[in-house]
Amino acid sequence: MPVKVLIPTPLRAYTSKQDSVDLKASTVGEALTALTAQFGDLRKHLYNEDGKLRSFVNVYVNDEDIRYLQKDKTQLNDGDTVSIVPSIAGGNRR
């Protein structure tokens, strides 16, 4: 399925500054695998050492949180938008 993955500002440094990436995938897991295959540096920002999605990164299919769907097995339909939404706490320069 052709889907669009939206990249948040803090992670655009790892996607050659692209704010969205179009790819083909039938589940969320496939989409993220394809994304991190294309942009290797993104991997450690999305997954922890155990290969689990980090707890300060949420993934949505359209406006639904995949934690309340089938997580990485959530099916994607043609034209779905996958959003990566990390926590931000701006302004501060530490």
Added chain:
Amino acid sequence: MATKTDIASAATENAVTLSKDEILRYSRHLIMPEVGMEGQLKLKRARVLLVGTGGLGAPLGLYLAAAGVGKLGVVDFDKVDFTNLQRQVVFGTKDVGRPKIEAAAERLGNLNPEIQIEPFETQLSSENALEIFRDFDIIVDGTDNFPTRYLVNDACVLLGKPNVYGSIFRFEGQASIFGAPGGPCYRCLYPEPPPPGLVPSCAEGGVLGVLPGIIGSIQAMETLKLILGTGEPLIGRLLLFDALGMKFRELKLRRNPDCPVCGDHPTVTKLIDYVEFCGIRGEEAPAQQTSVPDITPKELKARLDRGDDLYILDVREPHEYQICNIGGHLIPLGDLSKRVNELDSSREIVAHCRSGKRSSEAVEFLRKAGFRKLWNLKGGILAWSDEVDPSVPKY
């Protein structure tokens, strides 16, 4: 469907009235049926606490004071500095160096002398948060760091008070209302903060000046709606704003039954150590720096004057190099692994960045890569400007 909350009507109905001056001041509210006399009196009876008077707190304070929120608490412990003025519109140039709380209270009091401003010149902590929050109906989170954000969230959940949330990064913002009855809290959204190493460093930080004005104004609007009990509050919804694309999006939020704070079986039942929770050890001296050999700006200057062969490695970003530089060779920290072959391990290398944090990571990386003659410029280009060459601008 989100539940409407009507905060002020739950408070004790004091015999509050509006003076003739106040009626004139609030006339554009009073002629709207959605506010009217009843709504304006709710605003006057409302007690709102603003945590932080930074980029978000500035528009929040101005609009909430102007709207006639009767009691406005403000918490901050910082002083106004020049870098604040690009976005913290509650302050003026003459306020630089003054405590933020003092300057903000003066400005807000001048904007609306009819309201009561209660300043708390202190750093919000696990020891004082519950005590400070207790006397307020709504808490507005205008903080800029994770420890305070989790502290505000947990304290609001423990006290059952709504937390009007906003957060910004560069040109992107988030807003929501947490801790409302039946609604989610910040931990339902993000159970844990990012580890410090993965928080974008100062190279990637910064914020477009208008952005906190937009997000802070959204928080102010949601605060007024909560007080008035009107409209659809941003409960159970996360609003995302992308300034570059000028797009608003909305995501669904759910209360997590397994949430450690607001879930069905909470494990966090009192405030904890949030600095530890966020894994931040000491802001002045990052952990790595202790193991990295430092050179002070004065020592470096003396060695350069002696003609020692030192290779100055600047690990900042190209746009920072344009602001100021000390003639170093620019390899941004993020590119170092790819460009390490440009460095000669037989020469002494002095790495520097803005404040010394990124360069300490660079030194650590180079050491692991087999380099031995390494120094980290202590305090970075900021210290160089302070101690050696004041003509180098600070940023």
